[in-house]
Amino acid sequence: MTTQIPEDTMTDEEIMILDSIDKFIETDVRPFVHQLEHDDEYPQKIVDTMKEMGLFGLMIAPEFGGFGVSTLTYARIIEKISTVWMSVAGIINSHMIMAMTVQRCGTEAQKDHYLPKFATGELRGGIGLTEPDAGTDLQAIRTTAVRDGDDYVVNGSKMWITNSGSGNTILLLVKTDTTAEPRHKGMSLLIAEKGDGFIVSKKLEKLGYKGIDSNALTFDGYRVPVDRLIGGVEGVGLKQVLGGLELGRINVAARGVGIAQAALDEAVAYAQTRKTFGKPICEHQAIQLKLGEMTTRTHAARLLTEAAAKAYDRGERCDMEAGMAKYFATEAGLENAIEAMRIFGGYGYSKEYNVERLYRDAPLLTIGEGTNELQRIIIAKQIIARNPA
Numbered sequence: 001m002t003t004q005i006p007e008d009t010m011t012d013e014e015i016m017i018l019d020s021i022d023k024f025i026e027t028d029v030r031p032f033v034h035q036l037e038h039d040d041e042y043p044q045k046i047v048d049t050m051k052e053m054g055l056f057g058l059m060i061a062p063e064f065g066g067f068g069v070s071t072l073t074y075a076r077i078i079e080k081i082s083t084v085w086m087s088v089a090g091i092i093n094s095h096m097i098m099a100m101t102v103q104r105c106g107t108e109a110q111k112d113h114y115l116p117k118f119a120t121g122e123l124r125g126g127i128g129l130t131e132p133d134a135g136t137d138l139q140a141i142r143t144t145a146v147r148d149g150d151d152y153v154v155n156g157s158k159m160w161i162t163n164s165g166s167g168n169t170i171l172l173l174v175k176t177d178t179t180a181e182p183r184h185k186g187m188s189l190l191i192a193e194k195g196d197g198f199i200v201s202k203k204l205e206k207l208g209y210k211g212i213d214s215n216a217l218t219f220d221g222y223r224v225p226v227d228r229l230i231g232g233v234e235g236v237g238l239k240q241v242l243g244g245l246e247l248g249r250i251n252v253a254a255r256g257v258g259i260a261q262a263a264l265d266e267a268v269a270y271a272q273t274r275k276t277f278g279k280p281i282c283e284h285q286a287i288q289l290k291l292g293e294m295t296t297r298t299h300a301a302r303l304l305t306e307a308a309a310k311a312y313d314r315g316e317r318c319d320m321e322a323g324m325a326k327y328f329a330t331e332a333g334l335e336n337a338i339e340a341m342r343i344f345g346g347y348g349y350s351k352e353y354n355v356e357r358l359y360r361d362a363p364l365l366t367i368g369e370g371t372n373e374l375q376r377i378i379i380a381k382q383i384i385a386r387n388p389a
């Protein structure tokens, strides 16, 4: 790789974990990416290996059967995986947000029941927030959960829910009170396992992020036992979800670093072998300017991402730090992917090369886990709030 995660900042345990991730991505992922991606085929064999390795429990506490790695280590793992195939990172990322929300906000009984099953991957899935008419403005969701005896009865629809077809469980954001003001006081979170009335209505076709499934869901009289209400409290669902999104944003930032790094690696190698006008294109100043910017962006994106991860691990408020990391690192991924495509010339547009996939995968990062427009607004509000005149 052209730039590296600094080894002197890693513990021995972290070096060991990252080594095993390297072996996994080189042996079990890289040789199969091209075919799986272009066929948009769910990588079942890779997922089975991830289960055997315990990757679905990376951040889950050891007492519940996980590895309990720090946010920093997790971000480094996600970066590494994303340099090879971002879709594999997506398979664990939203699952991990679901698991960590249960670990942070769940009742003791919910933790005891769900976390060991999440850690092995027996129960696997993601987060169900977005709806056809509500994404950024989550308080506008319309899916309702109405109490009926010992159950909630859920009706409504969700959009873009990743891992909801291949997986079997999602964290579902609902309205338990549609009249509450402010609106978030009527929002709650449920653990929704597949069952009658939980309908995967459509697998959505995407520009990139292939292999992994994102679906439209319909809930039609779907019953959830009341003991699946996260924390056993209604009206705090949005707060519970937003606490988890900081972690989500750090991990999307890590994916951005991975894409930026992969695009840089491809460009550096290609620019030394492709010749025009009698010399390798890396000797033309126009290409050097691109490589200089790409390298700097990758380093800076990694530094911001790791700074946010460390702040999260210290338990500090880090919405601004996670926002800066998410915004900068994902834009770095997108810009590096475009620059790598230009450096490759016509071959960058060919489906035979990885650069074309990086170019299709990168834009999603600027949209998911809070758009980059929203991130800049969060950063601005925080910088003002932290520095009153």
Ligand SMILES: Cc1cc2nc3c(=O)[nH]c(=O)nc-3n(C[C@H](O)[C@H](O)[C@H](O)COP(=O)(O)OP(=O)(O)OC[C@H]3O[C@@H](n4cnc5c(N)ncnc54)[C@H](O)[C@@H]3O)c2cc1C
Residues within 6 Å of the ligand: 094, 126, 127, 128, 129, 130, 133, 134, 135, 136, 137, 159, 160, 161, 162, 163, 206, 209, 214, 364, 367, 368, 369, 370, 371, 372, 373, 374, 377
């Ligand atoms: C491949 C894929 C996978 C996804 N996976 C999941 C998943 O697993 N779970 C899940 O819940 N969701 C998922 N999403 C949904 C994703 O989180 C939303 O698309 C995202 O939050 C944006 O919401 P939206 O699409 O409704 O856009 P909108 O909210 O309609 O935004 C449209 C535009 O308006 C801008 N905008 C909105 N409000 C403001 C404002 N106040 N100020 C300035 N600009 C604003 C936005 O930045 C954007 O540019 C996924 C999406 C994709 C494409």
